[in-house]
Amino acid sequence: MSGYILEMNEISKSFTGVKALSNVNFKVRKGEIHCLIGENGAGKSTLMKVLSGVYPYGTYEGDIVFEGSVQQFNKISDSVQTGIVIIYQELALFPDLTVYENIFVGNEVKRGNLVDWNKTIAEAKKMLKRVGLDVSPETLVKDLSVGKQQLVEIAKALSKDVKLLILDEPTAALNEDDSENLLKLLGELKKQGITSIMISHKLKEVISIADQATVLRDGKTICTLDGSSGEISENMIIKNMVGRDIEDIYPKRPHKKIGETILELNNWSAYSTELARHVLRDIDFHVKKGEIVGIAGLMGSGRTELALSVFGNPKNYKLEGQLKVLGVEKTFKHTSDAIKSGIAYVTEDRKGDGLFLIQDIKNNITAANLNAVADKGIINENEEVKRATEYKRSMYIKASSLEQTVGNLSGGNQQKVSLGKWLFVGPKLLILDEPTRGIDVGAKFEIYTIMNQLISEGMSIIMISSELGEVLGMSDRVYVMAEGRMKGELPIEEANQENIMQLATQ
Amino acid sequence: MGFINEARTLVKENIRDYGMYIALFVIMLTFSIMTDGLFMSSRNISNLLDSTGYIAVLAVGMTLVIVIRHIDLSVGFAAGFLGAIAAILLTKMGLPVYVTIPVILVLGIFIGLFNGLLIAKYAIPSFVATLAGMLIFRGALLQVTEKTGTIIIKDDAFNAIGNGFIPSLMIVNGLHLLSLILGLLSILFYIYSEISTRRNKIKYQFDVVSKGIFTFKLVFVSAIIAYVTWILAGYNGFSWTVVIMLLVVVAYHFLTTKTVLGRHIYAVGSNPEAAHLSGINVNKITYMVFGSMGMLAALSGILFTSRLQSATTTAGTLFELDAIAAAYVGGVSSAGGVGKVTGAIIGAIVMASLSSGMNLLGVGVSMQYMIRGGVLVAAVLFDVITRKKRG
């Protein structure tokens, strides 16, 4: 025995037009936490899909050796049977089913031919205890926060006698507390002998948890860093990932030119008939020309709701209070009204309500402002392709061509398309909701640079973010929200991790 | 060598688009052989296309309805009912054709908009809302034809829509001259537009297919247009039904592929939430698509009534299902956002060819239904499999 639970040797995988992996070598020791890192589109998710049988044996080249024997998975259930369970970038739970149903779906506890529900619930309780989730197994999954849903996914994996647990960006959608919980849990599982592979773009996490870290770039293995010899440091990771040094991941803006007030909210409240409660209460808020305003807060504190209530109110909240754009009071009946007033909103959920996944990059980029490339309602296709190409290039979107389906892009590149779509509109005020979720350091740097560029051209940005580093590194002013209320406003000079968290958890 | 390879990758990448045409070709060839060429005779092809007309226009509208993730079950009896109203306007009220037709089309639009209102504004599932419409129009059709039974139409101009042919100007060697001229003009127009698109693309430095493939495509498509024109010209030339059908396809093809509205329809189909957040008025698109469906149902009613030269109590029965089948054979996907109007027409022609060929061969009605059902499943299955492979 080599001490390796998993060896992936010389793995290559191509899609029409793209070579996603070329001769990748990836070795994982038994009982360790191994992080897989690399830029957007480096091939991390693809490698894990090869491993778990999403891409069946024969559609890739190379060998998978698990516990000493060569494996040929034809479908996902083959890998599950062997003890390899993957939790995808997008959660795969059934929101309208209960926690216990979700844990045992496809793996039902049976007595004869029938499902034994009592035993199922008892087993589910055990699993929940193992992952430290304190909810009743009868709760519906949709009533849980994302962080807790993540734990249900892990409970589901444990119920399948997992030996190797793979997590694809598990903390991307979690706040700091939930992330910390999750990492602690991985540590616990490690003590129980479970090996984990974790993909993450959050370097701090990688540094704190990884025993080893393998870096992929452009579909190739760059190196494997060892934690015990202190190789896993921010500098080493970035250098190997990006292929160059990045001095300061929050680029500085040389001169700030703050102008007149673009958007102002007074006594702004929103009532959701669906939830039968106020999602926003008595908010006073403003953004000036040329500034980046950060909004910090925990999940569910009302930040996205605030953005939506301003952006044409697509959720049909009952609104009260005053909204002024450039000093003029406005009521938006539809998102198109808000867009006309120069407001753009880049959603936090790019797959759910940001992108047209089955359409190509070009159609996505021009979707919100087709009239810019049309004459009397008729699209000038050449002009459209030309403009879209410019955006693809200036945003460094990595794809085989403009005609690539957006659903096939890596997560980070999808985010860039989603941002590109709104820059194409040319707004005065850009609302970014979690703009760098699931994005690699290099691309983050690029997006921050683009933000600074936009600001210097006179745009204003509202940045909703759960990453405190980003809020502190990029904003000119910080608002903190909790429970649908504005808890405080801090000039950037006074803001720090402690006082923001204190306001957010008040 | 390069030519063959390029052709092969093109077919591979566009198998979903080409598959339908290949299927149509195979069906036509098979029937031709089995009927000793009777199937491809001028008379039969002319009849086949005329009997496709009223389903084909419905299939075009239905494709867009399915693209935005809805369904319209009311169109069959709506077509029957509007056809009966047309008959009443012409015979009882004595209105001229040029008044009747616009009135019926506008009525159709209103019916469609009403469906759209129920579906978009009141969020009634389209299946239910249009099922109700189906029952209502079936009743309405019976009601207006109750006293008279079948209403015979004697208006020659109206009856020509479903039975007449465009004037020939002159017969040359037994061929219909105006049809030949129209055929030639469409070939010239086709070649011109292809070449100018290609020029433009080269100007902007985009990828284009090689010269060989491009010429091959031009020759191939031109040959098909020429052949169909030739066949039709040997009988009575282009019928008004075929002309109307072509106009509908060209108009809808342009609308869906070249306009902002068309792009918005597909955006709503592929992700309604994202469309809303992109400033697209999803309700408005729903009204438009159902309004257009209503108008096409009216057109279908006119074509059918005119073809029978009368309004009957059962007109429109099962049209909606034929249209849905044609749309699916034509490659539309119920998941939304996918499907072309040209596909719908081909789908309709495939289904009509099956009926026509089997009639010529004397296959019984019971067998015909089962075979058409089988083809529908096969078409969708092919679609699903090729999509999985490519995805």
Ligand SMILES: Nc1ncnc2c1ncn2[C@@H]1O[C@H](COP(=O)(O)OP(=O)(O)OP(=O)(O)O)[C@@H](O)[C@H]1O
């Ligand atoms: N089904 C597909 N068809 C075509 N190309 C694909 C497909 N799936 C992935 N790719 C391409 O393969 C490359 C690797 O993608 P992958 O999703 O593995 O990246 P990743 O490292 O997980 O990135 P991220 O951090 O952004 O999630 C990308 O260039 C992507 O566009």
Ligand SMILES: [Mg+2]
């Ligand atoms: Mg990924």
